[in-house]
Amino acid sequence: MSASVSLLPPSQPLILASTSPYRRELLARLGLAFTAVAPQVDETRQSNETATALVLRLAEAKARAVAAQFPDALIIGSDQVAVLDDAVLGKPHDRDTAIRQLEAASGRSVLFQNGLCLLNAATGEAQTLVEPFRVHFRTLTRQHIERYLDREQPYDCAxxxxxxxxxxxxxxxxxxxxxxxxxGLPLIRLTALLEAANCDPLGA
Incomplete structure (x- = not known):
């Protein structure tokens, strides 16, 4: 499954190793033509793997998973997890899990770790990094939580x-x-990685 966006073509084909509509929308803001491709990657967390190590590993694994299909491309891989204390919060997928996650986050802070990889498939060189972002929640009542979930239904969001x-x-x-x-996609850091790979969104 793939989806294309017709914008300014970079010097190398640009591939987003993700079918997330949120990441596609973010990347489109840079004004570069790209193709979004689903990477086939096992996202199971390894034993004793930290959140930082997990998102770094998966971001690069997603990029490399599609490299054989696009041997001359620049490939973007990304992964995100939410961390509360030492627990990783995944996508809830259903209302009951979402209620439990938001009740646990109420009045506290959740750290989002974003792994980012820009892989030059032609050379095999990968630039990787982790971009943190912290969310401080206000104190939420059960009524706040249920009303929010009923209106937005964010069950595919960490x-x-x-x-x-x-x-x-x-x-x-x-x-x-x-x-x-x-x-889901740190554009400021991604722009710097693209520029280092001679794919400057503001270049000629």
Whole structure:
């Protein structure tokens, strides 16, 4: 499954190793033509693997998973997890799990770790990094949580909210360098990686 966006073509084909609609929308903001491709990667967390190590490993694994299909391309891989204390919060997938996640986050802070990889498939060189972003939740009542979930149904989002939508009402404050990281793709750091790979969105 793939989807294309017709924008300014970079010097090398640009591939987004993801079918996330949120990441596609974010990457399109840079004005570069790209193709989104689903990577076939086992995302199971390894024994004793930290959240930072997990997102770094998966971001690069997703990029390399599609490299054989696009041997001359620049490939973007990304992965995100939410961490509360030492527990990793995945996508809730259903209302009951989302309620439990938001009740646990109420009045506390959740750290989002975003792994990012830019792989030059032609050379095998990978640039990788982790971009953190912290969300401080206001104290939420059960009624707040249920009303929010009924209206937005963010069951495919780590942490059980969409910050770009009504989820913003759940927060006391946000802490980080790039709010796009919270949605799933840190564009500020990605722009720097692309520029280093001679794919500057503002280049000629």
């Amino acid at each position: 942490g059980s909210f969409k910050s770009e939508g009504l989820g913003i009402t759940l927060f006391a404050r946000l802490e980080g360098d790039d709010p796009n990281a919270l949605i």
